[in-house]
Amino acid sequence: xxxxxxxxxxxxxxxxxxxxxxxxxxxxxxxxxxxxxxxxxxxxxxxxxxxxxxxxxxxxxxxxxxxxxxxxxxxxxxxxxxxxxxxxxxxxxxxxxxxxxxxxxxxxxxxxxxxxxxxxxxxxxxxxxxxxxxxxxxxxxxxxxxxxxxxxxxxxxxxxxxxxxxxxxxxxxxxxxxxxxxxxxxxxxxxxxxxxxxxxxxxxxxxxxxxxxxxxxxxxxxxxxxxxxxxxxxxxxxxxxxxxxxxxxxxxxxxxxxxxxxxxxxxxxxxxxxxxxxxxxxxxxxxxxxxxxxxxxxxxxxxxxxxxxxxxxxxxxxxxxxxxxxxxxxxxxxxxxxxxxxxxxxxxxxxxxxxxxxxxxxxxxxxxxxxxxxxxxxxxxxxxxxxxxxxxxxxxxxxxxxxxxxxxxxxxxxxxxxxxxxxxxxxxxxxxxxxxxxxxxxxxxxxxxxxxxxxxxxxxxxxxxxxxxxxxxxxxxxxxxxxxxxxxxxxxxxxxxxxxxxxxxx
Amino acid sequence: xxxxxxxxxxxxxxxxxxxxxxxxxxxxxxxxxxxxxxxxxxxxxxxxxxxxxxxxxxxxxxxxxxxxxxxxxxxxxxxxxxxxxxxxxxxxxxxxxxxxxxxxxxxxxxxxxxxxxxxxxxxxxxxxxxxxxxxxxxxxxxxxxxxxxxxxxxxxxxxx
Ligand SMILES: Cc1cc2nc3c(=O)[nH]c(=O)nc-3n(C[C@H](O)[C@H](O)[C@H](O)COP(=O)(O)O)c2cc1C
Ligand code: SF4
Ligand code: FES
Numbered sequence: 180x181x182x183x184x185x186x187x188x189x190x191x192x193x194x195x196x197x198x199x200x201x202x203x204x205x206x207x208x209x210x211x212x213x214x215x216x217x218x219x220x221x222x223x224x225x226x227x228x229x230x231x232x233x234x235x236x237x238x239x240x241x242x243x244x245x246x247x248x249x250x251x252x253x254x255x256x257x258x259x260x261x262x263x264x265x266x267x268x269x270x271x272x273x274x275x276x277x278x279x280x281x282x283x284x285x286x287x288x289x290x291x292x293x294x295x296x297x298x299x300x301x302x303x304x305x306x307x308x309x310x311x312x313x314x315x316x317x318x319x320x321x322x323x324x325x326x327x328x329x330x331x332x333x334x335x336x337x338x339x340x341x342x343x344x345x346x347x348x349x350x351x352x353x354x355x356x357x358x359x360x361x362x363x364x365x366x367x368x369x370x371x372x373x374x375x376x377x378x379x380x381x382x383x384x385x386x387x388x389x390x391x392x393x394x395x396x397x398x399x400x401x402x403x404x405x406x407x408x409x410x411x412x413x414x415x416x417x418x419x420x421x422x423x424x425x426x427x428x429x430x431x432x433x434x435x436x437x438x439x440x441x442x443x444x445x446x447x448x449x450x451x452x453x454x455x456x457x458x459x460x461x462x463x464x465x466x467x468x469x470x471x472x473x474x475x476x477x478x479x480x481x482x483x484x485x486x487x488x489x490x491x492x493x494x495x496x497x498x499x500x501x502x503x504x505x506x507x508x509x510x511x512x513x514x515x516x517x518x519x520x521x522x523x524x525x526x527x528x529x530x531x532x533x534x535x536x537x538x539x540x541x542x543x544x545x546x547x548x549x550x551x552x553x554x555x556x557x558x559x560x561x562x563x564x565x566x567x568x569x570x571x572x573x574x575x576x577x578x579x580x581x582x583x584x585x586x587x588x589x590x591x592x593x594x595x596x597x598x599x600x601x602x603x604x605x606x607x608x609x610x611x612x613x614x615x616x617x618x619x620x621x622x623x624x625x626x627x628x629x630x631x632x633x634x635x636x637x638x639x640x641x642x643x644x645x646x647x648x649x650x651x652x653x654x655x656x657x658x659x660x661x662x663x664x665x666x667x668x669x670x671x672x673x674x675x676x677x678x679x680x681x682x683x684x685x
Numbered sequence: 686x687x688x689x690x691x692x693x694x695x696x697x698x699x700x701x702x703x704x705x706x707x708x709x710x711x712x713x714x715x716x717x718x719x720x721x722x723x724x725x726x727x728x729x730x731x732x733x734x735x736x737x738x739x740x741x742x743x744x745x746x747x748x749x750x751x752x753x754x755x756x757x758x759x760x761x762x763x764x765x766x767x768x769x770x771x772x773x774x775x776x777x778x779x780x781x782x783x784x785x786x787x788x789x790x791x792x793x794x795x796x797x798x799x800x801x802x803x804x805x806x807x808x809x810x811x812x813x814x815x816x817x818x819x820x821x822x823x824x825x826x827x828x829x830x831x832x833x834x835x836x837x838x839x840x841x842x843x844x845x
Contacts, residue, residue, distance in 0.1 A: 192818050192833030220820035358776030361817035396723075396760055397816055399829050434716075435723055438759035440814060454718030454744070456754045472715065514820065516781035521820030544782065553777055557814075589778045589819065603780070607814065613757075 180209045180253055183227040183234060185283060187216035187368050188400040189361070189522075194242065195224040201245035202226075206252075215369015217283035218523030219270055227265055228254050236262040270520065273539070275501055277509050278486045279525050282369035288407055290415055293372045299423070301491030305380045306425045310340050313384035317487060319495035321507025325362075326352055326443075326480030327555070327584045327658070329506075329573040332487075335477060338467040339385040342475035347387035349378050350452070350471060350478045353394040353401070354436055354443035357556025359587030362511040363481035365523055367394070367401040370485070371408035372417070375431070377484035379422055380491055381477055382429040390431030391471070393448050396438055405433050440557075440611040444657050445478040447613060458613040459657045480585070482511060501527030506572035516553075516589035517543045533567035536590055547592040551600075551674065555584025557607050558662035560669035561597065580669060582662070597674035602630040604666040608659060619660025622651045626667065636682030644671070696735035703728065704739045718744060722755055731762040759811075766809040767802040769844050772826040773835075775812045778819035787823045788812075790837045795844075808844045 184190075184199055202211060217225060222238035226248075237248065237260040248254040254261070262268060276282075285292040293299070305313050318333025339347060351374065355363040367374060378390045394402055409431060412418040420428045434452055436442050442451045446460035449471050470476025486508065490498045499507045506528035512535060514521050519541035536542070536552055543549055551561040560581035562569065569579055576583045591600075605626035612619045626647055633640045648664035655661035671678055696704065707724050711717040718740075725736055732755055741751045755761045773788050795803055795810060802809040818824035821833035827843050 188831050189818055189821055189833060192824065192831035193821055223821070355817065356815065358815040359778040359819045360815070361819055364817040397813060397826075400831070434719060437719060437723070437761060438813075439757060451719060453716045454754070456757055515778040516819065516822070518820070557777065587778075587819070589781055591781045595781065600777070603777070
């Protein structure tokens with residue numbers, strides 16, 4: 180009997196290790212493959228049983244369920260926890276899993292399983308191509324940066340390819356600081372070879388032989404899995420002086436962050452990697468020309484790089500066939516906060532917010548009405564129901580004074596107070612500011628004070644807040660100071676009632 | 686090298702030997718400072734003040750520069766933490782499912798504020814902005830172990 184049980188951090192946080200132990204006791208002869216997550220977090224710990232018809236899912240499994248599940252040897256389809264075939268679950272069937280195709284399916288460190296499920300096909304194809312051809316393929320796919328800014332990946336790579344230098348670098352941004360996001364974590368814990376393959380392809384494309392993954396310290400499980408995967412990749416010749424025997428070198432190292440949101444900003448990240456004080460650098464020079472240690476550097480998000488193997492394997496046109504407008508391909512939506520069904524849902528761009536929140540997420544977990552949805556992390560706008568027809572795309576969100584960022588979707592019910600949320604945005608900016616520019620460093624502190632005065636019902640504060648946001652937007656060097664006005668002003672303009680406080684008697 | 690440092694910043698021989706060994710392990714790496722700081726904190730539980738001049742000298746930086754860099758990050762501590770470190774997520778997805786109330790209860794139960802350690806040295810409480818467990822919040826991490834849908838009872842029991 181072959182069983183599959185997730186060891187993703189979310190599954191562990193919900194008791195997967197205790198369930199694994201109980202299964203070992205109840206079914207000592209069963210083979211338990213530990214996988215990444217399928218992304219259905221509300222069903223974790225999710226147990227799957229291999230059958231001739233496919234894998235059958237049971238979840239969420241509690242330790243107390245285990246003896247009953249294995250009472251007759253094999254978990255039975257009439258057990259109350261049985262959900263039927265995993266692939267037939269509506270959540271799975273409705274997705275287009277390109278980047279996350281193997282996540283939750285295989286043992287993340289089993290390179291043979293990786294290959295059997297389509298891994299390495301992209302890298303093998305890239306090894307037959309010239310750097311310019313690889314760059315052209317990525318450009319034609321329409322892939323844009325999944326870290327937040329949405330810059331076309333092929334154009335960035337072309338700049339690095341064109342730069343003349345003895346040494347170039349591929350830096351993977353795995354800082355994933357945006358609240359409400361976990362796609363990078365899930366990918367690194369569930370399919371680390373996919374990221375390694377993507378980085379190796381990037382190395383071939385721009386003629387770089389060294390890579391770094393800058394991985395946040397808040398993800399100890401991802402760090403362990405990534406490190407083990409790099410060791411395994413080196414041992415098998417996927418990394419090293421001759422990638423897959425091609426004679427071309429590529430190797431990489433994992434570097435652990437130290438808890439600073441701004442280090443996800445690419446130039447701060449480079450300073451951090453170099454061992455400097457991680458303040459943001461002014462651009463130009465672009466990191467593509469003068470990046471790590473002053474050398475041409477590709478900085479890309481985990482999901483950007485992990486989407487490259489499937490683009491190379493199946494072709495630019497295949498990938499570009501999904502999506503909407505100038506947002507091509509798929510995006511892993513991370514559905515979080517107060518929702519009935521939370522988790523990772525990969526789909527072509529274009530789903531409306533209503534489809535995501537009301538339909539896929541099943542509304543709130545509390546059963547109360549949805550009040551607001553913050554899209555795109557702590558610098559993203561709060562959307563009211565009136566804007567739920569917005570289709571998921573870079574331009575579509577920008578047109579409504581929002582951003583998709585790293586595709587975190589955080590749902591709040593009607594108990595949320597939007598003035599409190601606005602204050603938090605300012606407080607977060609004040610705590611995490613790198614201090615380089617005054618509008619951000621001082622402005623965010625002022626913002627908290629102004630919002631406290633709004634809370635006390637003092638007059639004239641809203642104008643002050645608007646002016647302050649204006650100054651931050653136009654006077655900040657990076658998006659931390661520059662975009663904090665998004666959550667603040669969206670809360671104000673869409674939920675004005677929450678800002679109309681009665682003056683408290685002294 | 687450290688002879689003219691003020692009292693309290695002198696590394697004793699044992700510490701100096703260990704730091705030098707750690708530094709040697711990282712010799713030749715590109716951008717070694719962050720990995721070195723992590724290694725020192727992993728070994729000692731914090732960054733002992735006398736270690737900084739040794740690291741500074743090895744990397745050709747000033748003590749003030751090292752301090753400026755280390756203090757930029759939330760992770761590095763100047764003083765040892767309690768026996769347990771409890772991190773509670775304060776970010777938005779956890780706020781949406783009762784994270785603020787949970788944090789308030791825990792601060793009251795433990796009798797400490799963010800960044801503080803209980804007088805008996807049992808637990809240090811730290812804020813964290815997202816653990817990537819945003820679909821199963823409120824999220825917490827106790828000594829590196831993740832906890833989803835955290836409740837006051839569960840956390841109080843875990844740090845007991
Ligand atoms: C304050 C701030 C934090 C950021 N955090 C991240 C992050 O955690 N992960 C990430 O990939 N990009 C982050 N970015 C965006 C990066 O600066 C950069 O655009 C990205 O790494 C480029 O990769 P991409 O083109 O593949 O998205 C952040 C930007 C800012 C301003
Ligand atoms: S906006 Fe804030 S975080 Fe960004 S560079 Fe300026 S001070 Fe630093
Ligand atoms: S917002 Fe709390 S874990 Fe992500």
